[in-house]
Amino acid sequence: MGSPLTRLPSRFPVGTRYVIEGRGGRIQLRYLEFPDGRHVVLPPDLAERQSARRRRLRHRTPVRK
Numbered sequence: 001m002g003s004p005l006t007r008l009p010s011r012f013p014v015g016t017r018y019v020i021e022g023r024g025g026r027i028q029l030r031y032l033e034f035p036d037g038r039h040v041v042l043p044p045d046l047a048e049r050q051s052a053r054r055r056r057l058r059h060r061t062p063v064r065k
Contacts, residue, residue, distance in 0.1 A: 012032070012034075013034060013035055014035070015034075015035035016032060016034050016035065017032070017033040018030075018032055019031050019032070030042040030043075
């Protein structure tokens with residue numbers, strides 16, 4: 001479908017679309033579609049990993065000395 005993602009650019013051309021495909025409430029595929037027709041596939045679990053990381057950092061117990 002498209003090229004694998006290594007790093008997102010800081011800006012996107014006008015007309016770039018962020019596409020989410022899913023079924024049954026679960027995300028199956030996420031990608032960026034550029035005006036020239038290129039697709040860049042985004043990892044489906046990136047959002048889950050980031051939110052889990054934030055939760056873990058928020059619930060850390062302070063170290064006692």
